[in-house]
Amino acid sequence: MISNYLKTTLRHLWRNRLLTALNVWASPIAWWAMNKWLEDFAYRIDIEWWMFVLAGAVAVVIALLTVSGQAIRAAVANPVDSLRDE
Numbered sequence: 001m002i003s004n005y006l007k008t009t010l011r012h013l014w015r016n017r018l019l020t021a022l023n024v025w026a027s028p029i030a031w032w033a034m035n036k037w038l039e040d041f042a043y044r045i046d047i048e049w050w051m052f053v054l055a056g057a058v059a060v061v062i063a064l065l066t067v068s069g070q071a072i073r074a075a076v077a078n079p080v081d082s083l084r085d086e
Helices: 002-038 049-076 079-085
Strands: none
Touching: 002 049
């Protein structure tokens, strides 16, 4: 039981680090592409760095909520019910 919990926790941390690393990698590419696309408009906005930080933070929060919800649902569920279905 404890080893399963530790494996789940380690996987959860790895997913968050992977999500953060991918966001750091993709942000400069997205900034460049959006600036190139917005150059053609007469009325345009400037893309600031905090917009990418906010988008990354929202993605991490969504991932945390999703994984936490699944973990809570699995912890509360009766194991007999899942064994009965298999």
